[in-house]
Amino acid sequence: MSNFWEKLTAASEKNQSLLCVGLDPVPEQMPPRYASADGDIIAGLLKWNRAVVEATADLVCAYKPNIAFYEALGTPGLELLRQTLALIPPEIPVILDAKRGDIGSTAAAYARACFEQFRADAVTLSPYLGRDSIDAFAAYQGKGLFVLCHTSNPSAGEFQHLEIADWRTLDREPNQPLYIHVARAAVHWSPNVGLVVGATYPETFQAIRQVAPRAWFLVPGIGAQGGDLEGTLRAGLRADGAGLIINSSRGICLAEDPRAAAQNLRDQINRVRATHQSAATAPTSGAPSGEMRPQLQQLILELASLGAIQFGDFTLASGRRSPFYIDLRLLVSRPSLLAQAAAAYADLLNGLTCDRIAGIPYAALPIATAVALAADRPLIYTRKEAKGHGLGKAIEGSWQPGEQVVVIEDLITSGGSILQSVEQLRAAGLVVEDAIVLIDREQGGKENLAAAGVRAHSVFTLREMLDVLTAAGQLSPAKRDEVLNYIRGG
Ligand SMILES: O=P(O)(O)OC[C@H]1O[C@H](OP(=O)(O)OP(=O)(O)O)[C@H](O)[C@@H]1O
Ligand SMILES: O=C(O)c1cc(=O)[nH]c(=O)[nH]1
The missing domain is CATH 3.20.20.70 (Aldolase class I)
Structure with missing residues (x-):
C-alpha cells in the first residue's frame, strides 16, 4: 500500500x-x-x-x-x-x-x-x-x-x-x-x-x-x-x-x-x-436543516429572495413538466451570491482528483467560471453545438488527453445535459468520473450518471432546500408536501 x-x-x-x-x-x-x-x-x-x-x-x-x-x-x-x-x-x-x-x-x-x-x-x-x-x-x-x-x-x-x-x-x-x-x-x-x-x-x-x-x-x-x-x-x-x-x-x-x-x-x-x-x-429531533451548515442555509434563503425559486407549471430540458423551477441563471446578477455558491462547489471539489473543471452550457458557464476563480482550477467548457465559423471547436479552452475533468453543472434533473457533455469530453480523450451540481432535484439524475460511470455530488438536494425554506417560513408545509409528492412521482 x-x-x-x-x-x-x-x-x-x-x-x-x-x-x-x-x-x-x-x-x-x-x-x-x-x-x-x-x-x-x-x-x-x-x-x-x-x-x-x-x-x-x-x-x-x-x-x-x-x-x-x-x-x-x-x-x-x-x-x-x-x-x-x-x-x-x-x-x-x-x-x-x-x-x-x-x-x-x-x-x-x-x-x-x-x-x-x-x-x-x-x-x-x-x-x-x-x-x-x-x-x-x-x-x-x-x-x-x-x-x-x-x-x-x-x-x-x-x-x-x-x-x-x-x-x-x-x-x-x-x-x-x-x-x-x-x-x-x-x-x-x-x-x-x-x-x-x-x-x-x-x-x-x-x-x-x-x-x-x-x-x-x-x-x-x-x-x-x-x-x-x-x-x-x-x-x-x-x-x-x-x-x-x-x-x-x-x-x-x-x-x-x-x-x-x-x-x-x-x-x-x-x-x-x-x-x-x-x-x-444524534437525531436532530425533527429540526429539518439541523445538519446543514449555516452558510448553505443562508445561500438557499438568498436564492429565494433573488426569485430563483418559482412555483407554477414549467417544461424542463428533459421534456418533463414540473410544478416548480429553479433559475440559477439569476446568480450572475448578484456577484456576492455567485461567489458564495462558487465557494460551496470549491469545497466539494476539494478531495476529488481534478486536473481541470468543465462547465456545461449555458446556465453553468458563469458558475463554472466563478468556481475556477474560487478554487484556482483551469476551466474548459463544452458547446451545445460546434461553431460553424472561427476555429469550429466543440470544446473551448486548453486540455491534454488523459486529464481528469470534474464537470460543473448548475443543477441536475434527469442528468441528460451532463451526459451529453460527458460524451463530448470523453470523445476528446478526457477522463470524467465526477460532476458537481449546486442542486440535485432528486429525479433520477444521480442514478443515470452513476450508470454512465459518473459520480454526482450536490451542494444540497431539493429536499434540503425545501426544508430550509419551510423552517424559515418562506414555504408552506402544504406546498412542500406537494413538491415532494411530485418528485416521488406522485
Ligand atoms: O438534468 P437535466 O434533465 O439535463 O436538466 C438540467 C439541465 O436543464 C437546464 O438546462 P437548459 O438546457 O434548460 O438551459 P440552459 O441552456 O440555460 O443551461 C439546467 O441548466 C441543466 O443544464
Ligand atoms: O430540468 C430542467 O430543465 C431545469 C429544472 C430547473 O429547476 N431549473 C432549470 O434551469 N432547469
Whole structure:
C-alpha cells in the first residue's frame, strides 16, 4: 500500500487511533537506560527510538520524525534517521517533519530527499513561497503534504493573525487572518494536502475546519507545549470522528513507560471521539436543516429572495413538466451570491482528483467560471453545438488527453445535459468520473450518471432546500408536501 491516505486510514482503523508519535531524539534528554555501554551516542539514540516504536506500533496511526534532530547530529544523524525509518512497520505511515518551502528547482531536490532518499509517506511544508513551491512534492502520487496553516509556537500570531482582504469575497466578509487564507488556498493546491494546526491555539480550529471541512489536520502542541487536547478535538474533528492526527513527541518518548503514555493519550482522544461521533449522528429531533451548515442555509434563503425559486407549471430540458423551477441563471446578477455558491462547489471539489473543471452550457458557464476563480482550477467548457465559423471547436479552452475533468453543472434533473457533455469530453480523450451540481432535484439524475460511470455530488438536494425554506417560513408545509409528492412521482 503506497498511498499515504490509505495507509493512514488503515492504521488509524486497525489501531483505533489518531495518535502520532514524534521521534525527535536529543542526546542530552536520552533516558540513561538506553545509553550504549561503549558510549556510542548514535547507538543509544537508535535503541531509544527502537524501544519507542516497539512499545507503540499497535497504538498509533503514524510516526513523525523531525529531520532537524537528525541533521543536528551530522552525517551519523542522517544514518540514524535512515535506520529509525527502517524500524517502523511498513503499514504505519511516516510523516517526515521537514517544513520545506523553496523555489521550484530547490523544492524538487527537497522532494527527492524526502520521498526517494528517506521514502517518507508524507512531509510538512511551508506555504510562504506559494503554490509552485509545493508542486514538486505534489508530483509524487499519493504522498501526504501537510502545509503549515497555524503553528503552535508562541509567536505564531505575529504573521499568521494578520487580517487581510480577499478580493473574491470583499463585499461579503470582513478581512480574514492569514491562516484562513492559507487553509482556503492550500487545500486546492493538491488533493493530497493536509494542514498543520497547532493545539496551543484551539480557538482557531473551528474556523479552519469550516474552510477545510474534509482535510486532515496534523496537530502538534499537545503535551510539553501545553496544547488543549479536548478543545482541539471538539472543534477540529470531522463529523466522521476522524480528520485529526494528534502528535506527541516528548510526552511519549521521555515518559518512564512510553507504552503506557501512548495508550493513555490514545484512549483520552478516543473518549472525546466517541462523544463527538454520537453527537454528530444524534437525531436532530425533527429540526429539518439541523445538519446543514449555516452558510448553505443562508445561500438557499438568498436564492429565494433573488426569485430563483418559482412555483407554477414549467417544461424542463428533459421534456418533463414540473410544478416548480429553479433559475440559477439569476446568480450572475448578484456577484456576492455567485461567489458564495462558487465557494460551496470549491469545497466539494476539494478531495476529488481534478486536473481541470468543465462547465456545461449555458446556465453553468458563469458558475463554472466563478468556481475556477474560487478554487484556482483551469476551466474548459463544452458547446451545445460546434461553431460553424472561427476555429469550429466543440470544446473551448486548453486540455491534454488523459486529464481528469470534474464537470460543473448548475443543477441536475434527469442528468441528460451532463451526459451529453460527458460524451463530448470523453470523445476528446478526457477522463470524467465526477460532476458537481449546486442542486440535485432528486429525479433520477444521480442514478443515470452513476450508470454512465459518473459520480454526482450536490451542494444540497431539493429536499434540503425545501426544508430550509419551510423552517424559515418562506414555504408552506402544504406546498412542500406537494413538491415532494411530485418528485416521488406522485
Ligand atoms: O438534468 P437535466 O434533465 O439535463 O436538466 C438540467 C439541465 O436543464 C437546464 O438546462 P437548459 O438546457 O434548460 O438551459 P440552459 O441552456 O440555460 O443551461 C439546467 O441548466 C441543466 O443544464
Ligand atoms: O430540468 C430542467 O430543465 C431545469 C429544472 C430547473 O429547476 N431549473 C432549470 O434551469 N432547469
